[in-house]
Amino acid sequence: MVNKTPAAKAPDATRRNERSRRAILDAALEIVGEVGFSKLTIEAIAARAGVGKQTIYRWWPSKAAVLFEACMPEGLDPLTVELPDTGDIEADLKTVLRGTVDELRNPKLEAPTRALSAETQNDPELGRQLTERILEPQLQAYVRRLRSAQEAGQIAADIDVRIAIELLVGPLFHRWHTRTLPLTHEYADTVAELALRGLSPR
Amino acid sequence: MVNKTPAAKAPDATRRNERSRRAILDAALEIVGEVGFSKLTIEAIAARAGVGKQTIYRWWPSKAAVLFEACMPEGLDPLTVELPDTGDIEADLKTVLRGTVDELRNPKLEAPTRALSAETQNDPELGRQLTERILEPQLQAYVRRLRSAQEAGQIAADIDVRIAIELLVGPLFHRWHTRTLPLTHEYADTVAELALRGLSPR
DNA sequence: TTGTCAAGACGATACGTCTCGCCTTCTTCT
DNA sequence: AGAAGAAGGCGAGACGTATCGTCTTGACAA
Numbered sequence: 158m159v160n161k162t163p164a165a166k167a168p169d170a171t172r173r174n175e176r177s178r179r180a181i182l183d184a185a186l187e188i189v190g191e192v193g194f195s196k197l198t199i200e201a202i203a204a205r206a207g208v209g210k211q212t213i214y215r216w217w218p219s220k221a222a223v224l225f226e227a228c229m230p231e232g233l234d235p236l237t238v239e240l241p242d243t244g245d246i247e248a249d250l251k252t253v254l255r256g257t258v259d260e261l262r263n264p265k266l267e268a269p270t271r272a273l274s275a276e277t278q279n280d281p282e283l284g285r286q287l288t289e290r291i292l293e294p295q296l297q298a299y300v301r302r303l304r305s306a307q308e309a310g311q312i313a314a315d316i317d318v319r320i321a322i323e324l325l326v327g328p329l330f331h332r333w334h335t336r337t338l339p340l341t342h343e344y345a346d347t348v349a350e351l352a353l354r355g356l357s358p359r
Numbered sequence: 360m361v362n363k364t365p366a367a368k369a370p371d372a373t374r375r376n377e378r379s380r381r382a383i384l385d386a387a388l389e390i391v392g393e394v395g396f397s398k399l400t401i402e403a404i405a406a407r408a409g410v411g412k413q414t415i416y417r418w419w420p421s422k423a424a425v426l427f428e429a430c431m432p433e434g435l436d437p438l439t440v441e442l443p444d445t446g447d448i449e450a451d452l453k454t455v456l457r458g459t460v461d462e463l464r465n466p467k468l469e470a471p472t473r474a475l476s477a478e479t480q481n482d483p484e485l486g487r488q489l490t491e492r493i494l495e496p497q498l499q500a501y502v503r504r505l506r507s508a509q510e511a512g513q514i515a516a517d518i519d520v521r522i523a524i525e526l527l528v529g530p531l532f533h534r535w536h537t538r539t540l541p542l543t544h545e546y547a548d549t550v551a552e553l554a555l556r557g558l559s560p561r
Numbered sequence: 562t563t564g565t566c567a568a569g570a571c572g573a574t575a576c577g578t579c580t581c582g583c584c585t586t587c588t589t590c591t
Numbered sequence: 592a593g594a595a596g597a598a599g600g601c602g603a604g605a606c607g608t609a610t611c612g613t614c615t616t617g618a619c620a621a
Binding site for chain 1: 396397459473474476477478479480481483486487490493498518519521522523525526528529530531532533534536537538539540546549550553554555556557558561
Binding site for chain 4: 413
């Protein structure tokens with residue numbers, strides 16, 4: 158048996174229409190920015206993209222999956238994600254965390270990003286894919302940079318770098334999720350300073 | 360003008376049926392636990408609660424609002440939320456963070472909690488209410504406990520306690536949101552230790 | 562008398578499946 | 592090589608179902 162469900166014949170990806178694919182992704186991004194995720198419907202995407210509904214259902218399992226692909230950087234090799242390494246771990250982390258703040262505050266990305274973040278709570282499989290294809294490559298870049306800092310003696314050698322990462326980015330995402338206080342560069346700097354103080358050798 | 364929309368006449372809360380209210384909240388919790396938030400419908404709640412749909416629409420603006428009220432502790436005075444203070448800030452924080460981990464891992468609460476967390480991303484007004492009535496009272500308890508630690512010289516006096524809190528709970532919620540690594544008591548302890556190391560006086 | 566209540570009818574909307582020609586691409590036959 | 596199918600994605604939209612939020616009815620309680 159080839160397919161999990163014998164009735165489900167997989168579509169032939171080699172015959173796929175790239176123009177339609179792009180039109181769908183662009184339409185989804187436009188609409189979610191205009192009216193929000195709850196009013197983003199498959200029918201509206203199809204209408205704006207000038208596409209049949211079946212063309213969407215054929216290639217994506219949900220509107221969240223469409224939005225996910227629409228947010229994916231296209232030709233970007235995940236392995237190219239790299240953090241700066243000037244030798245000064247504090248300066249480098251501040252640079253990166255400030256960049257994260259800028260991305261989270263980017264008005265063009267906010268609607269789809271929040272929609273996807275929300276959707277991962279109720280759709281663990283989507284969350285798994287998002288983690289694997291977007292989050293994990295970035296975390297691996299952190300891992301490499303923090304190991305480098307450990308070898309330089311700037312971070313205690315016995316610290317689990319995965320936990321170190323969460324100490325750095327957790328507070329930023331928490332503030333973004335809860336919208337309690339403004340997410341600023343100053344905040345990123347303070348978090349970097351305090352976290353590094355906790356991570357440095359005694 | 361009394362109402363924002365003249366046509367909207369406010370219902371008379373004094374004549375409200377408490378039995379129906381409880382049946383609705385209980386039904387909502389049951390259903391979201393069984394089939395998830397996306398399949399939680401107003402019609403299903405009304406049917407299971409033995410209630411007319413209008414009785415739900417009359418008192419709540421959305422299914423998320425119903426779930427929110429269903430998750431609210433009933434007779435609990437928010438001011439009574441208090442963190443332990445044994446004088447040992449590290450031990451106390453570990454106790455509290457372990458409790459948070461236990462709550463986040465509680466199978467009965469997981470479905471509604473994730474659903475509400477997701478909904479706050481796309482509904483800022485709901486997020487505001489959830490922050491005000493659930494999150495903020497707990498944060499205030501943290502503020503009091505951390506100020507006490509500052510007075511005892513266990514935490515640097517020049518640190519913004521709001522940021523200190525985010526350093527403590529941010530990593531926990533980040534792991535809960537992303538489901539990357541297991542959320543355990545050991546993790547809570549490590550976060551408390553590392554964060555406190557960053558917060559302690561130099 | 563007034564207003565909530567349970568029940569459910571109602572039109573609107575979006576769902577996901579399907580059917581229909583149209584068109585492109587690949588295969589086969591002369 | 593060129594013509595004639597064969598296969599399958601495509602745009603369009605009809606279809607039945609589900610849920611939406613509003614509205615109506617009659618019972619009941621304050």
